[in-house]
Amino acid sequence: MGKTVDAREAAGMVKDGMTVMMGGFLGVGSPEKVIDALLETSVKELTVIVNDTAFPEKGVGRLVVADKLARVLTSHIGTNKYSREKMNSGELKVELIPQGTLAEQIRAGGAGLGGVLTPTGIGTVAQEGKKIIKVDGKDYILALPLTADVALLKAHKGDELGNLVYRRSARNFNPIMAMAAKTVIAEVEELVGVGEIDPDQVITPGIFVDYLVNGKEG
Amino acid sequence: MGKTVDAREAAGMVKDGMTVMMGGFLGVGSPEKVIDALLETSVKELTVIVNDTAFPEKGVGRLVVADKLARVLTSHIGTNKYSREKMNSGELKVELIPQGTLAEQIRAGGAGLGGVLTPTGIGTVAQEGKKIIKVDGKDYILALPLTADVALLKAHKGDELGNLVYRRSARNFNPIMAMAAKTVIAEVEELVGVGEIDPDQVITPGIFVDYLVNGKEG
């Protein structure tokens, strides 16, 4: 059930050392207002699960610059030089995961699966340290589920029950992360009344969402 | 890419002995016009993957009555006495699968996964003959992917590129089956022009759909 909070209250739910999932693809579809508020807190040592570390001035990239992260599970850090610098200096632990595998691991976490078998990464370093399972003579990597303490999402519209719709490529990882965290907070561009979103058009059912931040009010 | 065919042409693509996925939950969301046409053909010995065998006069249940099926992979046959009779007489081979596992197996088939680990059925007969994989000390059943030669779907609207939207609980297994068959045929209640469905509201992207049957024309 969605309960409206302001960005500061939302940021306050993120505590030192927590694992946080954050929507966005190169910063598109990231909860910028909540990130603004996070930057005002003293929170630190976060483990962040995110598609990429975006840019220094956008999305999760701003948390990298501000030294909020101890560890990041991601598919790409190439657009943020600070991610690279902090990885090289040992300040930031970076775990690289193929993008489709990352998506399935998050979905598995939300869907109560013990893991999925993926062919992606077989014959590459991505299989190192992973359990390999053969099915019908073909090797697959066992990708384990990922879950988080908090998911920080961005949606286009949300109703007061937490039902969400997204816009264009700003959808990306947001809907699967909505399923995989203990506390789910969605920043919406527009807060609408219950019943204003047609049930057929809901992408994230409200039952996954704990709190809404009205992006217009911040 | 969607190419419009009539129900008879669609039914003609189903050949003896093929594996066919069919949308529907107790007959809601089943392609009744294509089933009408299938009943006019001599096709037989089908393996059907379907949530349930519906009712004798509805959905896939009509194909059971007409002896079109040799085997069915399903979660429930309790609403169709002919399924039970033919199972008992040995005419119909019935393989019962928990509904959520069936859904994941179909999705895995469409998503190129080698399988998923599910906790459902552990400690029950559903685990018999299945590979058990332990993750973090907990047992899971390895559920293998399912694919089909043909998927026969029902959608509310479809555009000429095959993009589909569904209505209410008639969605059920249709979107995942759209991903998992070599030839995908969708019967739509309304055929609309390209661009008439907002990209954010598409549930099944047209790239999955090979043929459309205009339900209004049959």
Added chain:
Amino acid sequence: MEKVDKRNLIARRIAGEFKENDVVNLGIGLPTLVANYIEEGKNIILHSENGFTGVGMPPASGEEDPDITNAGGQPVTIVPGGACFDSAMSFAIIRGGHVDATVLGALEVDAEGNLANWMIPGKLVPGMGGAMDLVSGAKKVIIATDHCTKAGAPKILKRCQLPLTAAKEVDLIVTELAVMKVTEDGLVLQEIAEDTTVEEVQAKTDAELIIPHEIGVLK
């Protein structure tokens, strides 16, 4: 008690178990009655495994929408704020622990929390439908059942004899005679109906009941 009263007693008692904002899935038959007793202020959201949240009351006769049924195929409605999804999502919700409580019937249930409610070998093999996922996935599993079979045999056993739906997942059993909680040590008798006694309940129960000092009234 008349049968209809017994069923309503059970349904009403179970509705009291839900907490505010709970997501609840009600099985077919007796469990469906529970919806009639849910307090409106609690904001309970009903999940239907055929693919939506926000199950509403049955429509008036003649107002049925063929695309809106519950998991038993009965016409229902969707309340404002409902959401539709496909079967993979529906069971991701169930298996992923996003359903706070499910209410299901039983053929047999036992002292370890095992449940058998989907088949009788050689007699009744309808299939498990979504029951195995629901029982193993929902956070709280509540069984709504007559205390005994029509023939008067106990349904609450030391150990289930029929093929299981899930192992050790049941949390609470509510019958027309009693409320029993499944614990590590066995079934604790929490409440009994006004017109029965602890002795009668135990006599009609195959499993040995743990009898605490205080027992509430089932009403």
Added chain:
Amino acid sequence: MEKVDKRNLIARRIAGEFKENDVVNLGIGLPTLVANYIEEGKNIILHSENGFTGVGMPPASGEEDPDITNAGGQPVTIVPGGACFDSAMSFAIIRGGHVDATVLGALEVDAEGNLANWMIPGKLVPGMGGAMDLVSGAKKVIIATDHCTKAGAPKILKRCQLPLTAAKEVDLIVTELAVMKVTEDGLVLQEIAEDTTVEEVQAKTDAELIIPHEIGVLK
């Protein structure tokens, strides 16, 4: 040839590989240019792994929609008939074999169809993004690359030295000098550019090329 001409030559040649109604994913950089040469009548549908089908041309300056970018973060448009989806669906499309062809760049590619294009240990570790999924999932993997590095060293090797993106998945390699098909026996030289010779191509290629009787012209 000027660098821009070389790139356009490669892009144009690759566009000719697509069949009617193909679903195609174009990588960042040179592969993106391929879009400029796709024949309209072929009904090619472009897939963008950040979550949609129906990638259109970049918008006019000032018309950018911040919610519509390609996988490289560049503003694009969505054509009528496009469809948006989440990342799990996007990679289900890729991994499930629903992408007919992908075009990607290379740091190294070899005679066995191995590809390395995502990292240089100790120097460049951006991450694989969606490349591993694309190379192992797409039905046809086409590599668009300069024939040699800026320093003049071969990029088409007997065996890749850098960490692989995927093993034995490449089908076709197109450079400004040649078109090479990956076969069980090694790389078959199918076409060479007008301004080169078989000898020059082999001299600039570390892998031994199989030279058929007839070689086409890359144009």
